[in-house]
Amino acid sequence: MNLSDSCRMIGSPTSVRQAAQRENMQFPLSLKAFITALGCPFSKCIRIHLKVLTSPTVPLSSMLVRMRQVYQTADIGVEVVSRESLANIPNFSVLNDLNVGACQLGTPPTPQQNQLFQNRNNVEANEIVVYFVRSLVPANNGCATFPAGSPGAAVAQIASRWTTAHEVGHVLGLQHISGENTNCPPTNPNCCSTPDFTRLMTGCGTGNITGVPTIVQAEINTMRTSSLSNECRKAVA
Amino acid sequence: MTVTLQEVTAHLDQDETDYEAAAKLGPEALPHLLQLVEGDDPGRASKATYLAATIGGDQSLPVIEKAVVSANPVIRVAAAGALGRLQHIPAALARALLDDPDAGIRHLSLQALEIHLPAGFKVKVEQMRQHDPDGAIRAIAADLVNRLPP
Numbered sequence: 001m002n003l004s005d006s007c008r009m010i011g012s013p014t015s016v017r018q019a020a021q022r023e024n025m026q027f028p029l030s031l032k033a034f035i036t037a038l039g040c041p042f043s044k045c046i047r048i049h050l051k052v053l054t055s056p057t058v059p060l061s062s063m064l065v066r067m068r069q070v071y072q073t074a075d076i077g078v079e080v081v082s083r084e085s086l087a088n089i090p091n092f093s094v095l096n097d098l099n100v101g102a103c104q105l106g107t108p109p110t111p112q113q114n115q116l117f118q119n120r121n122n123v124e125a126n127e128i129v130v131y132f133v134r135s136l137v138p139a140n141n142g143c144a145t146f147p148a149g150s151p152g153a154a155v156a157q158i159a160s161r162w163t164t165a166h167e168v169g170h171v172l173g174l175q176h177i178s179g180e181n182t183n184c185p186p187t188n189p190n191c192c193s194t195p196d197f198t199r200l201m202t203g204c205g206t207g208n209i210t211g212v213p214t215i216v217q218a219e220i221n222t223m224r225t226s227s228l229s230n231e232c233r234k235a236v237a
Numbered sequence: 238m239t240v241t242l243q244e245v246t247a248h249l250d251q252d253e254t255d256y257e258a259a260a261k262l263g264p265e266a267l268p269h270l271l272q273l274v275e276g277d278d279p280g281r282a283s284k285a286t287y288l289a290a291t292i293g294g295d296q297s298l299p300v301i302e303k304a305v306v307s308a309n310p311v312i313r314v315a316a317a318g319a320l321g322r323l324q325h326i327p328a329a330l331a332r333a334l335l336d337d338p339d340a341g342i343r344h345l346s347l348q349a350l351e352i353h354l355p356a357g358f359k360v361k362v363e364q365m366r367q368h369d370p371d372g373a374i375r376a377i378a379a380d381l382v383n384r385l386p387p
Contacts (some may be wrong), residue, residue, distance in 0.1 A: 099318075163252055187262070194241065
């Protein structure tokens, strides 16, 4: 368990005292109690599990902070339910360079994705697993196609600080925004002639985002009505 | 039509690059890909390797050659994965990747052989079946060796 796993750690790093005070928690307060106590200052929560074959170059903690910065604008909390290292386990070594095929919306996952995503380890049906691998084949920052009943995404070592938030956005039902390929010629489709790097779901590369990207109301509605977006577990009075 | 570096990176910077769409840039993108595979951004370098293989043709080989000798395993992974996309497997590059110290790269190189079933690799794969330090790779080599021509 990690301090940053708590749903209470919102956006930019904040002190435990500040977060606990915001939640009217009683002092003195142990770290364990802070992390494990139920309750989340959002109306919806997504619960994610992090399974790491290879750590990304951008620290995981930084990706989580960025993800929460965006998701909190949708009044959605991000709770890290578990972390598991799958590094140096023989059965997983060949999945560390994960074949994801075309990785397009609607395309089925590859046999390797099916094999990796089978490893859920007590993850509940309405929870999301993010697998961190060394690379995707072909090279991509992330991929959010997943086997039916095993919602999740794969994120590569080369991912940007926003990739996890972007891929989980796909898992929650978001698509890339429209209007970024204006007047692209047939010889260069998806040319990103008019990219919008203020949006999380840009299809032109989250690595180019500056500042905190936005999600619009229609996207918020999609995220909040996803079956993977849960009521937050309430604190026991 | 002249292809600019910016047009190439617009594809490679995407979180989920559509290689088939990007390949429509054609061989004029290859000089930029060669520059990117030698650059200091492993994300762009590994994607440049795949894109070169997807564009295909002999002109793409210098890009993949650079990736094969990269010090960064992520870029060599891309080279091994790219082998499977080429119309013909370049024997010298495949041999270098089959000898890579990284098990993941050897694994992907065997998968490329599985796609092409080229002649001249049976002895090498038999050696891997017997002696590769990674059990998963020995198993893949065992499955593959009898399907390879001499």
